[in-house]
């Protein structure tokens with residue numbers, strides 16, 4: 006398949022980095038690499054852009070990215086730090102003149118109908134974002150005409166979906182993945198995986214667990230995302246990662 010580009014819109018955990026009101030050294034860092042908006046990426050190839058997640062920073066992220074169109078959205082799961090910015094898709098929907106396709110699992114769709122009840126009201130209020138809810142299931146899902154391999158994992162009690170397109174795999178907010186699902190990552194040039202902090206967490210891989218999954222994945226390079234301020238600043242954390250591992254940062258772009 007053609008070369009795939011992954012643009013990183015955000016690489017931070019649910020509160021972002023810095024955290025409001027925190028004076029830890031990571032939050033006080035003046036290094037731009039320590040400014041992390043909520044986790045989100047865009048896969049691009051063959052002239053199509055597919056946005057993964059619509060977190061609360063979406064407006065700022067899209068303005069910064071200079072992306073002028075999104076062909077479809079896919080949601081990993083229904084937590085606020087991945088869905089709270091859905092309404093900010095409106096300018097792109099108005100511009101294209103068609104509803105935005107939103108791929109998500111059925112329980113995520115149910116949450117959207119509750120969280121965004123005004124979008125689904127009848128009669129329709131003018132100006133609401135028109136969306137088409139579409140499935141996200143099975144091993145391969147066609148999204149905006151592109152065949153994504155879906156990587157199914159667990160995030161505490163919730164199912165969470167990751168994506169592989171070409172040689173780039175992306176999985177965030179996971180704390181458990183079966184060997185069979187991890188097999189789908191094998192041979193990736195880049196595997197983006199969540200690593201929250203050093204201490205174990207009930208629904209996220211901590212660093213040691215993420216290193217273990219990364220080593221078993223068979224990817225050439227593993228890059229961590231959904232990073233919290235509990236880690237030391239970016240420059241120091243990068244230094245202590247083993248060979249073959251690195252960090253995402255906001256604005257980073259990968260091609261494979």
Ligand SMILES: [Zn+2]
Pocket residue numbers: 018019044084086087178231
């Ligand atoms: Zn999250």
Ligand SMILES: [Zn+2]
Pocket residue numbers: 023024027028029030031032033234235
């Ligand atoms: Zn802090």
Ligand SMILES: [Zn+2]
Pocket residue numbers: 082084160178
């Ligand atoms: Zn989550």
